[in-house]
Amino acid sequence: MNVDFIFKIAAIGIIVAVLSLVLSRSGREEQAMMTTLSGLIVVLLMLVQKIADLFHTIETLFGF
Numbered sequence: 262m263n264v265d266f267i268f269k270i271a272a273i274g275i276i277v278a279v280l281s282l283v284l285s286r287s288g289r290e291e292q293a294m295m296t297t298l299s300g301l302i303v304v305l306l307m308l309v310q311k312i313a314d315l316f317h318t319i320e321t322l323f324g325f
Contacts (some may be wrong), residue, residue: 270304
């Protein structure tokens, strides 16, 4: 895992936090919750892809 991937996750977290704060302050709590949830889903999908790559590498390494 390289540093760029960690920076992407951090950037998504910062953007989602700012958007959620702005929406929450303007009285749109439902949209703030959906923004937070969508940011979480995006990061989880990124992690699932990296985990799949890890399993493929292990499978190739051990010849399964």
